[in-house]
Each structure stands twice: as structure tokens, then as C-alpha cells.
Amino acid sequence: MNFRRRQSRDNLKVNLTPLIDTVFLLLIFFMMTTTFNKESQLNIDLPEAKGESPTTPQMELIRIIVDEQGKYAINDMDHRLINSQLDTLKQALKKAAGNKENPPLVISADENAPHYAVLKAMEAIRDLGFARLSFEAQQRPDQE
Numbered sequence: 001m002n003f004r005r006r007q008s009r010d011n012l013k014v015n016l017t018p019l020i021d022t023v024f025l026l027l028i029f030f031m032m033t034t035t036f037n038k039e040s041q042l043n044i045d046l047p048e049a050k051g052e053s054p055t056t057p058q059m060e061l062i063r064i065i066v067d068e069q070g071k072y073a074i075n076d077m078d079h080r081l082i083n084s085q086l087d088t089l090k091q092a093l094k095k096a097a098g099n100k101e102n103p104p105l106v107i108s109a110d111e112n113a114p115h116y117a118v119l120k121a122m123e124a125i126r127d128l129g130f131a132r133l134s135f136e137a138q139q140r141p142d143q144e
Contacts, residue, residue: 062096063136064089064125066109070117084117089124097130108136 065073073080074092081088097103105125109118125133 061104061106062093063106063108064093064121066107066113066117066121068110068112070114072117072121084120086120086124086127089121090128093124093128093130097128102130102132104132104134105130106134106136 063075065075065077067073071080071084072089072092074096079092081092093105107118107121109121122133
């Protein structure tokens with residue numbers, strides 16, 4: 001008797017689609033079930049400001065004051081803005097800048113001011129094209 005194989009070895013094919021599907025399912029499973037510990041986050045110690053105030057006369061600068069409720073004032077607390085909207089802050093900065101193209105700006109924020117309020121002030125400064133920005137800090141007495 002002559003037994004012949006119905007398939008030749010050349011026609012054997014391995015279907016990789018189920019294997020790829022399984023690998024992707026495992027990948028998605030492990031991505032969804034992995035927990036991230038807070039210990040892996042960066043620990044940042046912010047520096048304290050020490051130094052002397054400059055004795056040279058400065059150009060007239062625009063001070064943006066942010067209180068602890070996140071409300072804004074320009075140059076002094078008597079010039080509070082009517083609301084904390086970005087457009088209102090931009091208009092007040094344009095008015096304070098007048099015809100100066102790139103005036104020096106100082107953000108003076110309360111230590112309890114919301115972070116988003118300071119970022120909103122920086123966004124208004126960026127949108128107006130001003131580039132000379134600094135932050136004001138109160139000098140702490142030396143601890144001995």
C-alpha cells in the first residue's frame with residue numbers, strides 16, 4: 001500500500017493573529033492593573049530667597065499682586081480688578097503698560113495664593129508678548 005500525505009510540508013502555515021491578540025490583551029491587562037506608588041514621585045525642596053534688595057534705581061515696573069483668594073490687583077491693592085478672568089487681566093496689563101513695548105513685570109503672590117492664579121497671570125503675560133518677568137519674595141530673617 002502506498003500512503004500519500006495529503007499536505008506537503010511546504011503548505012504548512014502558522015497563524016500568528018491569535019498569538020498577537022493574546023499578547024496585546026496581556027499588555028492591556030498589566031497596564032490597567034499596575035499601581036504606581038507615590039514614593040516614586042520626585043521630591044523637590046524649593047529654595048528660600050536670601051539677598052539684598054537692589055540699590056540702583058529700577059525702571060518703572062508693573063506689579064501683579066495675587067491675594068490668597070486668587071484675585072488680582074495691578075501695582076497696588078487700590079487697583080483691584082473687577083474679576084479674575086484672563087481677558088480682564090490682559091486688559092489691565094495693557095492699560096498699565098501704556099505704550100511701553102516690553103515693560104518689566106513682577107508677580108507678587110501671597111504664599112497661600114492658588115497655583116492656578118499665578119499660572120493665569122503668567123499666561124496673560126505670555127499672550128501679550130511680554131518677556132521680562134520676575135517674582136517677588138519676602139526676605140526671611142536669618143535663622144541662627
